[in-house]
Amino acid sequence: MANKYREVAVSEFFEKNKHLLGFDNPTKALLTVVKEAVDNGLDATEEAGILPDIYVRVKNIRNDIYELTMEDNGPGIEKKYVKEVFGRLLYGSKFKSLGEEGIQSRGQQGIGISASILYGQLTTGEPAKIESKVKNKVHYSCDLHIDTSKNVPVIENEKNLETAKEQGTKIVIKLKGSYRKSKGVEDYIKYTSVTNPHAHIVYVDPENKKHTYKRVTQKLPKLPKSIAPHPHGTELGTLIKMLSRTKSKTLYNFFRNDFSKVGDTVARDILFSFQVRKAGLKQTMKPTEVTKQQAESLLTAMQTAKLQRPPTECLSPIGEENLIKGLSKEYKADFVTACTRSVSVYRAIPFQVEVGLLYSSELPEEQSIDLIRYANKVPMMYQQSECAIHKAVVGTQWRRYGLNQPKGSLPIGPAILTVHIASVWVPFISEGKQAIASYPEIVKEMKLALSDVGRRLYRYVSAQRKKYAEEKRIKIFTKYGVEVATALSELTNENEEKINSWITKIIDKQRL
Numbered sequence: 266m267a268n269k270y271r272e273v274a275v276s277e278f279f280e281k282n283k284h285l286l287g288f289d290n291p292t293k294a295l296l297t298v299v300k301e302a303v304d305n306g307l308d309a310t311e312e313a314g315i316l317p318d319i320y321v322r323v324k325n326i327r328n329d330i331y332e333l334t335m336e337d338n339g340p341g342i343e344k345k346y347v348k349e350v351f352g353r354l355l356y357g358s359k360f361k362s363l364g365e366e367g368i369q370s371r372g373q374q375g376i377g378i379s380a381s382i383l384y385g386q387l388t389t390g391e392p393a394k395i396e397s398k399v400k401n402k403v404h405y406s407c408d409l410h411i412d413t414s415k416n417v418p419v420i421e422n423e424k425n426l427e428t429a430k431e432q433g434t435k436i437v438i439k440l441k442g443s444y445r446k447s448k449g450v451e452d453y454i455k456y457t458s459v460t461n462p463h464a465h466i467v468y469v470d471p472e473n474k475k476h477t478y479k480r481v482t483q484k485l486p487k488l489p490k491s492i493a494p495h496p497h498g499t500e501l502g503t504l505i506k507m508l509s510r511t512k513s514k515t516l517y518n519f520f521r522n523d524f525s526k527v528g529d530t531v532a533r534d535i536l537f538s539f540q541v542r543k544a545g546l547k548q549t550m551k552p553t554e555v556t557k558q559q560a561e562s563l564l565t566a567m568q569t570a571k572l573q574r575p576p577t578e579c580l581s582p583i584g585e586e587n588l589i590k591g592l593s594k595e596y597k598a599d600f601v602t603a604c605t606r607s608v609s610v611y612r613a614i615p616f617q618v619e620v621g622l623l624y625s626s627e628l629p630e631e632q633s634i635d636l637i638r639y640a641n642k643v644p645m646m647y648q649q650s651e652c653a654i655h656k657a658v659v660g661t662q663w664r665r666y667g668l669n670q671p672k673g674s675l676p677i678g679p680a681i682l683t684v685h686i687a688s689v690w691v692p693f694i695s696e697g698k699q700a701i702a703s704y705p706e707i708v709k710e711m712k713l714a715l716s717d718v719g720r721r722l723y724r725y726v727s728a729q730r731k732k733y734a735e736e737k738r739i740k741i742f743t744k745y746g747v748e749v750a751t752a753l754s755e756l757t758n759e760n761e762e763k764i765n766s767w768i769t770k771i772i773d774k775q776r777l
């Protein structure tokens with residue numbers, strides 16, 4: 266038995282558990298590969314302060330084999346990193362342990378693109394083709410596949426290309442997939458353009474049809490800033506790790522420098538608290554000398570200390586103006602509104618909720634509204650009913666806001682609802698990143714934002730209904746006015762036209 270033990274490489278594990286990463290069926294797999302590539306392109310450009318120009322093409326090579334091409338105008342990847350970035354699972358620049366400094370980005374775990382390459386390789390036997398150009402460096406290209414037993418990349422066909430391209434990355438992946446028009450790649454790209462109105466996206470579909478999603482704002486979203494951990498959300502393991510790695514020489518400085526929202530008063534409150542003194546800790550002590558037991562008492566004091574909420578600079582919401590711009594550029598609107606809530610926290614992790622609502626007579630009146638869910642500006646296309654967003658929408662009393670709502674369902678009406686959660690760490694229910702866990706704080710914020718746009722919708726719908734009823738009333742008056750004029754003329758011998766013009770004047774007065 267003993268000689269049967271062996272370590273399992275992470276890529277070998279995912280080879281067997283493709284569903285965990287969103288590759289459970291061919292339709293979803295194609296969408297996941299597109300999504301991972303586009304998310305990375307948008308992250309890279311925004312991080313570098315560049316307005317994104319993204320090109321996406323999905324080509325049908327034969328039967329169920331497709332080829333995805335994604336090209337961005339981001340900063341590119343240095344030749345020496347290409348291998349690791351694309352060919353090693355759990356390798357990236359965005360993953361931060363809980364408690365470490367973190368900022369909001371689309372990617373968070375360092376799996377997305379290498380898992381997509383792995384899926385392509387498993388289903389077609391073909392390597393991915395990568396091109397990358399960093400400003401003033403060579404335009405590098407290579408073929409890459411992953412040795413799954415070792416979780417290491419294998420590079421072939423390395424070349425330096427002679428091109429005029431200034432910077433950017435291009436990736437081509439062949440994979441087994443299935444293409445569907447509705448709720449697939451096309452909708453995903455369209456929904457992406459709705460919440461990223463600063464991006465110019467060109468999408469060429471398998472029928473070679475080009476879809477262009479224009480940039481409608483030149484303003485890049487505010488770049489989120491890295492923040493230090495907040496004492497309230499820190500867990501014991503993280504605290505111990507921080508104590509052993511800190512550059513601060515004293516415990517007092519450790520609290521002041523390594524956490525956010527800890528000033529002099531809070532640091533003293535923690536260090537002079539009863540349990541911390543009882544544990545024998547002093548503010549001048551070296552953090553590296555703190556024992557596990559002492560760390561526990563520090564944690565208790567940290568969690569009960571009176572603190573301000575975590576800082577908000579680490580988040581980059583879409584903003585009400587851009588939510589409205591994005592929706593109205595893709596759909597004809599009779600009425601459109603948006604609400605960006607202020608920052609809130611779950612497990613001491615900052616998050617922010619935003620809702621956009623568009624109402625249009627061109628949308629179907631008797632169907633459920635179209636709900637588009639977003640996490641860090643990325644549309645989530647699967648697992649709707651398991652998501653906190655769905656729960657919040659279904660749990661909102663839409664009848665109050667003028668929409669019909671069957672019990673336990675989405676409301677009915679000619680409307681599109683976009684709900685976005687921005688966070689340093691979005692609590693997805695699985696690695697496939699398709700649904701959000703229902704933390705009560707998150708559902709509550711969502712409901713507040715939904716009621717806010719709901720109230721505005723109600724005012725609009727009521728005004729419309731009033732206008733419609735008024736017009737109907739006037740139409741009836743006008744119709745019968747002619748008959749009344751004839752009858753009155755016969756009775757009074759007054760000129761019929763004269764009476765009719767009096768009646769018209771009275772009706773017109775009603776209109777004002």
Ligand SMILES: Nc1ncnc2c1ncn2[C@@H]1O[C@H](COP(=O)(O)OP(=O)(O)OP(=O)(O)O)[C@@H](O)[C@H]1O
Nearest residue numbers: 305309350357358359372373374375376377378434
């Ligand atoms: N188009 C790109 N331009 C520049 N850097 C990129 C690009 N694509 C990927 N990267 C780099 O490669 C890393 C790995 O990407 P990958 O998609 O695997 O993980 P991630 O985006 O960090 O997280 P997630 O697994 O949630 O997508 C990224 O963190 C980023 O640093």
Ligand SMILES: [Mg+2]
Nearest residue numbers: 305372377378
């Ligand atoms: Mg990614």
